[in-house]
Amino acid sequence: LLMTFMALFLAKSSMLEDRKLKTRHLVESAQAVLIHYQGLEKSGALDKAQAQAAAMATVRSMRYEQKEYFWIHDLNTPVPKMLMHPTVVALEGKVLDAANFNSATTLQAGDQVTVERTADGKKNIFVAFNEVVAKAGHGFVTYNRSKPKAGGGTTEELFEKLSYVKKLDDWNWVIGSGIYIDDVEQKFWQVAGKYSLIVLVVM
Numbered sequence: 001l002l003m004t005f006m007a008l009f010l011a012k013s014s015m016l017e018d019r020k021l022k023t024r025h026l027v028e029s030a031q032a033v034l035i036h037y038q039g040l041e042k043s044g045a046l047d048k049a050q051a052q053a054a055a056m057a058t059v060r061s062m063r064y065e066q067k068e069y070f071w072i073h074d075l076n077t078p079v080p081k082m083l084m085h086p087t088v089v090a091l092e093g094k095v096l097d098a099a100n101f102n103s104a105t106t107l108q109a110g111d112q113v114t115v116e117r118t119a120d121g122k123k124n125i126f127v128a129f130n131e132v133v134a135k136a137g138h139g140f141v142t143y144n145r146s147k148p149k150a151g152g153g154t155t156e157e158l159f160e161k162l163s164y165v166k167k168l169d170d171w172n173w174v175i176g177s178g179i180y181i182d183d184v185e186q187k188f189w190q191v192a193g194k195y196s197l198i199v200l201v202v203m
Contacts, residue, residue, distance in 0.1 A: 004199050008192050015184045020140060023164045027177050030070045033058050034168050034175060052171065056084045059175070070177045073126060075133075075167075080126045083173065096126040103144040103158070104128040110136025125163075133167040133174055140164050147180065160185075 037055035040046045046054065059070050072084040073096065082091040104123040107116045109132040118128070125143045132139030145161045146154040163178035 001199065004195050008195055011191055012184070015187060016181065019162060019179060019181055019184065020164070023162065023177060023179055024138075024140075026064055026068075027070065027164045027166050027175060030059055030062060030177070031166050031168060031175050033062070034171075034173070038168075038170060060084055060086045068177060068179060070175055072173050072175050073129070075130055075172045075174065077130075078127070079124060080130055080174070097124065101125050104141055105144065105160075106140075106142045107132050108140040110139055112136070129163070129165040129174060129176060133165055138164070138166040142181075145178075145180075 034055045037046070037051045037058070040054075041048050041051035056072065059072065062070055069086045071082065071086070073080045073082050076095070079095050079097045081093065081095050083093075085091045101124050102122045104118050104125045104127075105121045106118065107128050108114070109116075121144070125141060128141045128143070132141060140162060142160060142162050144158040146156065147159050148154055159180050159182040161178050162181045163176050165174050165176035167174055
């Protein structure tokens with residue numbers, strides 16, 4: 001029973017770490033695109049406005065798993081402003097202080113093992129993003145969000161989501177992407193069921 005418990009604990013941790021690592025690598029790849037355009041600005045091939053516009057246009061069109069995307073916001077305080085969002089263009093140029101953004105549950109700055117939990121799970125997610133990049137230049141934030149419906153609109157129920165954000169120096173941008181991780185829990189219980197059946201047979 002003890003071995004089964006330990007195996008399940010490690011399996012769940014491994015599932016989540018795999019998701020975190022994948023999201024991080026994707027955001028780092030998107031950041032490399034932005035760095036490319038910064039290089040064009042520094043070389044004089046483009047001025048700053050042209051380089052930033054081209055960088056945003058490129059990242060706007062980038063997708064993975066068909067529907068997942070990247071966004072860019074600034075380091076404005078106390079609440080940042082959205083610079084580019086490919087699926088909700090209406091957010092661009094707006095301060096991200098809407099009540100529906102108040103759902104951050106955990107923060108993990110950089111590569112530190114410690115995960116900081118928010119007091120009430122209602123911290124502004126974009127403020128949380130900027131807190132982790134202020135501490136380490138990058139990090140993870142978990143929060144609760146509704147899911148888009150196939151026919152349009154969003155669900156009333158909230159689901160756990162994980163985002164990785166990374167600061168882009170010189171331009172003071174933050175680029176990020178997020179994925180829903182509620183299915184990790186579902187897959188975990190499927191694995192737990194299989195392990196439990198094996199334990200019962202052995203016992």
